[in-house]
Amino acid sequence: MNHAAATTPTLQDDTLSLGPLELRLGDREALVSGVRASLTVREFEVLEALTERPDRVITREDVYGRVWGGRMPYRDRAVDVHVKRIRQKLGAIAPEWTFVHTHFGIGYRLSPEVTDGGQQ
Amino acid sequence: MNHAAATTPTLQDDTLSLGPLELRLGDREALVSGVRASLTVREFEVLEALTERPDRVITREDVYGRVWGGRMPYRDRAVDVHVKRIRQKLGAIAPEWTFVHTHFGIGYRLSPEVTDGGQQ
DNA sequence: CGCAGTGGTGAAAAGAATGTGAAGGAAGTT
DNA sequence: AACTTCCTTCACATTCTTTTCACCACTGCG
Numbered sequence A, B: 001m002n003h004a005a006a007t008t009p010t011l012q013d014d015t016l017s018l019g020p021l022e023l024r025l026g027d028r029e030a031l032v033s034g035v036r037a038s039l040t041v042r043e044f045e046v047l048e049a050l051t052e053r054p055d056r057v058i059t060r061e062d063v064y065g066r067v068w069g070g071r072m073p074y075r076d077r078a079v080d081v082h083v084k085r086i087r088q089k090l091g092a093i094a095p096e097w098t099f100v101h102t103h104f105g106i107g108y109r110l111s112p113e114v115t116d117g118g119q120q
Numbered sequence C: 001c002g003c004a005g006t007g008g009t010g011a012a013a014a015g016a017a018t019g020t021g022a023a024g025g026a027a028g029t030t
Numbered sequence D: 001a002a003c004t005t006c007c008t009t010c011a012c013a014t015t016c017t018t019t020t021c022a023c024c025a026c027t028g029c030g
Helices: A041-051 A060-067 A078-093 B041-051 B060-067 B078-093
Strands: A010-012 A015-018 A021-024 A029-032 A057-059 A097-103 A107-114 B010-012 B015-018 B021-024 B029-032 B057-059 B097-103 B107-114
Touching (some): A015 A107, A021 A041, A029 A041, A029 A078, A041 A060, A041 A107, A057 A060, A060 A078, A060 A107, A078 A097, B015 B107, B021 B041, B029 B078
Antiparallel strands (some): A010 A015, A021 A029, B010 B015
16 A cells, blocks of 8 residues: 655755655756756756646646647657656665656656555 | 535635545546545546536436537447446545435436445 | 336456657767 | 767557446336
């Protein structure tokens, strides 16, 4: 069984904290449990877009608009691919956590949750 | 004996509340007692259609029209099947509640009611 | 009581959307 | 020019959703 992080989004200086996730907005750096995730610029921006409304579903179109601007081309997969790599990098640091959740047919939701059996 | 939820439909932001049921229209998310019900898009839409007139009977044809558009094909069971899964998912979270009621020969009625003997 | 129509359900079939590895290219560096 | 990093795109794999079907239970009525 899973349970959500009992953590409220926090914003000090220009650092946004969400569970073990920490976004240094100014530096465009993401840390997980204090470890630098070395996201690329785009990856960071996508993650930041999801941060807009933590624990709420955000559509691909919405993410696309915030990161690339303009309307998302039909069948564009850019968002998905970046989410994949974000998951990969964050997961490498904290395998027992799940950060980005897929909402089929709609979009993604950012919300750090502990996964049972951190091993995959 | 049963009794209806002593709750009036509420609408804040884009969230509709009906007893323990909460529909986040924008996110297409349904929560029961605060727990995410993870309905699929169609399931959510059907539930939303029933929401149109809470505590009132809504015909299958009506639901069909709102969700799929157009006239419901003769003997189509799509609505029934989705209602079944909605009940299943909501019931899994709150077994002591009954949300969707069948009106034989007519349609369905959405209205959260406490069921005696939460066990099934 | 038996029939005909309606609704409940599990499961298979069909359809979509998302996950993913890899290729290709642009831009910056050495 | 060769190398590196990052972004985008593509094709295929995988997973999830929706539709359809078949069979059974239930309702209402003659």
